[in-house]
Each structure stands twice: as structure tokens, then as C-alpha cells.
Amino acid sequence: MIPLEDGFQDVIGKAARGLGLTDESLARAAGLTPDQLRRAKAGEFDERVVRRLAPVLRLDPEALVALGRGEYRPRDPGEIPGFLAFPTRWGDMIVNAYLVWDLGSREAAAFDTGGDCSAMVEAIRERKLRLGSIFLTHTHGDHIASLERLKEETGAHAYVGDREPIEGAEPFAAGREFRLGALSIRTLLTNGHSPGGITYLVSGGPRLLAIVGDSLFAGSMGGGNVSYADALRNNREKILTLPGDTVICPGHGPLTSVEEERRHNPFFAS
Template identity: 80%
Template sequence: MIPLEDGFQDVIGKAARGLGLADEALARVAGVTADEVRRVKEGEFHEQVIRRLAPVLHLGGDALVALGKGEYRPRAVGTIPGFLAFNTHWADMTVNAYLVWDLKSREAAAFDTGGDCTEMLGAIRERGLQLQCILITHAHGDHIAALDRLKAETGAPAYVGEREPLEGADPFVAGREFRIGSLSIRTLLTSGHSPGGITYLVAGGARLLAIVGDSLFAGSMGGGNVSYADALRNNREKILTLPLETVLCPGHGPLTTVGEEREHNPFFVP
């Protein structure tokens, strides 16, 4: 099982950075000591301190505590016909990539490449798929590490949102729709973690899929490195407004659903 990408301490750290709150300022507003803030951010679980920090950071206290106690994990999505997830190593982390295909035509699309596309290439050959395109969620190195190889061995073109130009990938304007056999793939601009992050909404298969890159994780979200406010807004308005049963396919960590994250993600619950 793929572990959660973030623990409670990561969520607290991302929120504090996004809001521009240093430890001393956060401690003063929350009514705790700066040392207590530092210890929590280092992974020491202290429920009372966490509950004091949560409202200051605009995080759901119950959801944050559940994450800290290890009580949250998204329910298993199960097998989805025409869909495979790949979890590969890159540096000191693991990263996800995905393969989606039309069951009749066998036409397929890849989403990101992960650190190594060997397993994906094997799946394409074993299932007799024809890779039509490689769709990049964002241009961070862990998501495109095997792009050259995947293109060379399949002949498929690569595409990336225009705000993150990438050598070897054709840029497109968010809102473009791709078609793979009977599947439609809508593109949504979900920037914030990166300048032009794209969420791909895949309809026409067994489940509605949203390949979200690092915009959103099970129980957390990307770092909001470019704009924390934009990251929160795009997640709320463009991803978490999708139907509750929509399967969310993040760049790191396990699969989840819109319903799970609206109920359990500390960034987005009351």
C-alpha cells in the first residue's frame, strides 16, 4: 500500500509557510510556546497544541488530529477497468504516473512518467495498447524523469500546459480537450503548487477520473510553492466541486476521492 504523502506535521508546515507565519508569530496567536510549535512541526504529536494551531492555520482540527493519530486513510478505490497506476522511485521519494485507455479501441494516454517508465511500457505491450499521448500535469523533475524514454519507445507526443514550457512537449492552453477513443479528457488549470499545473478530467470510462498531479493529495495538498492562495482556491473550486465519487489520482500517495477529501482533508474541512 502506498503511504500517505504527508503527516500532520507536513500539513502544519505547509499551512504556516503559505500564510507566512513564523514559529514565534504562530505560537503567539495560538497561545502556545514557540518550542511547542517547533516540536509539533518536527513530528511530535501533541493533541492540545495541534488543536490550538488548527484554527490559526485555517485547518480542520478534527481532521488534523485524526491524521496525527493515524486514523485517516482513504478507502480503497478498487480495480478500475482501463486504468493503471504506477508508483516509482525518484531520488528519496516515490512518485505516481497513470495509464488510461479505451477498452474497445485500445488507444491510451499516459499521465506523467514517474521516475522510471519500465513498468508502464510493459503494461502497454502486454495489453496491446496504442499510446496516443503523454499528458504532463506539471514540469517538476520527478514527474517527467522518464519522458524522453517513454516518447522514444512509443512514438507518442507529449503535451504540457503553456505556463510551464518543457523541451520535448507541445504547449496547450488550459481548457483544451483531448480524445482517446471514446474517452474525453478535459484540462483544468490548477496552478499554485507550480505555475501552470494541469488537472486532467477523464470521462467516458468506468469511473470519472481526475489526474491532479501535486495539486491535491490524500489528506493534504501540494506546497503552494508559487501561490498558496491560488492552490487553495483551485482545489476548492475546480477539484472538490466535482462529483463526490470522482477518483482523484495524485502525484504522490494513494488514490482517493472527492468525497473522502471533502470530509477528511484538513485544508478543506471546517
């Protein structure tokens, strides 16, 4: 079982950094001592402390407390025909890559490569799929570490959003639509964590899939490394407005859904 990418302390840290709050200013605004804040940021859960921090950080207190208590775990969507997830190791992290295929034509596409594409290549061969495309959510090293190998093994063509061009991948402007047999792949700009992060919305199969990279995690989100405001806005307006049963496929952590994150993600629940 893939663990959550972030604990409550990670959410606190990301929100504080995004809002430009120093430890001193955060502790003062929340009415906490520096030691109380230090303990919380180190992962020591104290509900009273967390409830004081939540409004200052513009986080939902109930969702943040549930995360701190270990009560939140998204429901497993179960097996989805024509879809596989590949959690791979990259350094001390687990990073996800995904494989989607049209059940009729057996045409397939990969979404990111993770740290090692071996399991994905094996699955492609076992299922007699034809991998024609590799779509990159963004170009951070953990998501593209196996790109050249996957291209060599399959002959697939790689695509990347034009705000993050890299050698070996064709850039495209967000809004472009791709076809995968009977499936449609719509592209949404969800920048903020990275300069040109792309969410791929795959429709026409058994479930609507939103492959979001590091834009959104179960119970958290990617850090707003480029723009915290853009990251929040894109998640809220472009991902969490999708139908509630849309399966969210994040770059790290377990699969979740739009409904789960509307209700349980401290950044967005209300």
C-alpha cells in the same frame, strides 16, 4: 500499500509557509511555547497543541487531529478497468504516473512519467495498447524524469500546459479537450503549486478520474510554491466541486476521492 504523502506535521508546515507565518508568530498566535511548536513540526503529536494550531492555520481541527492519530486512510477505489497507477522511485520520494486506455480501441494515454517508465512500458506491451499521448500535469523533475525514454519507447506525443513549456512537449491552453477513443479528457488550470499545473478530467470510462498532479493529495495538498491562495482556490473550486465519487489520482500518495477529501482533508474539511 502507498503511504500518505504527508503527516500532520507536513500539513502544519505547508499551511504556515503559505500564510507567511514565522515560528515565532505562529507560536504566539496559538498560545504555544516555541518548544511545543518545534515538537509538533518535528512530528510529535500532542492533540492539545494541534487543536490550538488548527484555527490559526485555517485548518479543520478534527481532520488534522485524525491525521495526527493515524486514523485517516482513503478508501481504496478497487480495480478500475482501463486504468493503472505506477508508483515509481525518484531519489527518496515515491511519485505516481498513470496509464488510461479506451477499452474498445485500446488507445492509451500516459499522465506524467514518474522516475522510471519501465513498468508502464511493460504494461503497455502486455496489454497490446497503443500509447499516442503523454500528458504532463506539471514539469517538476520527479514527474517528467522518464519523459524522453517513454517517448522513444512508444512514439507517443507529449503535451504540457502552456504556462510551463518544456522542450519535447507541445504546449496547450487550459480548457482544451482531447479524445482518447470513446473517452474525453478535459483540462483544468490548477496552478499554485507550480505556475501552470493542469488537472486532467477523464470521463466516459467506468469511473470519472481527476488526475491532479501535486495540486491535491490524500489528506493534504502540494505546497503553494507559486501561490498558496491560488492553490487553495483551485482545489476548492475546480476539484472538490466535482462529483463525490470522482477518483482523485494524485502525484504522490494513494488514490482518494472528492468525497473523502471534502470530509477528511484538513485544508478543506469543515
